[in-house]
Amino acid sequence: MHKDIATPIRTKEIMKKYGFSFKKSLGQNFLIDPNILRNITDYAGLTKKTAVIEIGPGIGALTEHLARTSGKVLAFEIDQRLLPILADTLSPYNNVTIVNEDVLKSDVQSMIEKELGGYEEIMVVANLPYYVTTPIILKLLTEGLPIKGICVMLQKEVGDRIAAKPGTKEYGSLSIAIQYYTQAETVMIVPKTVFMPQPNVDSAVIRLTKRAEPAARVDDEEFFFKVTRSSFAQRRKTILNNLTSQLPDGKQKKDEITASLERAGVDPGRRGETLSIQEFAHLSNELLPHFQ
Ligand code: SAM
Numbered sequence: 669m670h671k672d673i674a675t676p677i678r679t680k681e682i683m684k685k686y687g688f689s690f691k692k693s694l695g696q697n698f699l700i701d702p703n704i705l706r707n708i709t710d711y712a713g714l715t716k717k718t719a720v721i722e723i724g725p726g727i728g729a730l731t732e733h734l735a736r737t738s739g740k741v742l743a744f745e746i747d748q749r750l751l752p753i754l755a756d757t758l759s760p761y762n763n764v765t766i767v768n769e770d771v772l773k774s775d776v777q778s779m780i781e782k783e784l785g786g787y788e789e790i791m792v793v794a795n796l797p798y799y800v801t802t803p804i805i806l807k808l809l810t811e812g813l814p815i816k817g818i819c820v821m822l823q824k825e826v827g828d829r830i831a832a833k834p835g836t837k838e839y840g841s842l843s844i845a846i847q848y849y850t851q852a853e854t855v856m857i858v859p860k861t862v863f864m865p866q867p868n869v870d871s872a873v874i875r876l877t878k879r880a881e882p883a884a885r886v887d888d889e890e891f892f893f894k895v896t897r898s899s900f901a902q903r904r905k906t907i908l909n910n911l912t913s914q915l916p917d918g919k920q921k922k923d924e925i926t927a928s929l930e931r932a933g934v935d936p937g938r939r940g941e942t943l944s945i946q947e948f949a950h951l952s953n954e955l956l957p958h959f960q
Pocket of ligand 1: 695697699723728729730731769770771794800
């Protein structure tokens, strides 16, 4: 077994050797605690039969743990300065491919076909760059990629919103967007001290397990997500008031919206945060014919 990259001493050594300086704008907070990395790979449930997609390998702290515990790692790293460093730190592993691309712009599906063919089980495992956490997770879920799940470190506050249940103050359109596709759970709360440099916020690891079918039957997904976002536009307003002010021509269509709410069994005086995903699905299916 090689010496772990994720220790304060080794991280400092590597940075000094390459004259590397952190870019805050790229969310570069590197992990320096091997115990946390072992926990992440355990929660991800990796075996040599699993292929892993990593976003943002940094200097390879998590990547090497993924290389040890999975069959193959495909890692997307936006910062070109890290490529020679990764070539060095990951030289003991022959099952890692680094792609120098912005994951948000990358054709991930093609990269999976090219690099991970033959693997039936694909997990996304990462310590995400915090400035783009949500767009990355939503991209991975909405592009219909053949992944089993996602196990990632992110800001605790975002993790709380993703895993929130109806009736809580964290529950909103993000909870619904993610839980529509997955079962979401927070598996670990992580202190700031395990990062270099330390971020300003607390972190958490969440695990998202893709559902075989979405959580509810929805006639038009785009419209469903529009209805959920509209319902939370102003959290203190009733669902009827939010929908009339947010949906196109909503004010003129107040009667149709009221009738749709009633047909869906939703009291127009309720607030969005009290509706389950299934209730939102029912409601958006009722509203859809009035907004086509
Ligand atoms: N995995 C390393 C670790 O845990 O120590 C580094 C994690 S650091 C929080 C996030 C990494 O994502 C950085 O290496 C950063 O350069 C990279 N990154 C930022 N934006 C990215 C993007 N859009 N696509 C791919 N990588 C990105």
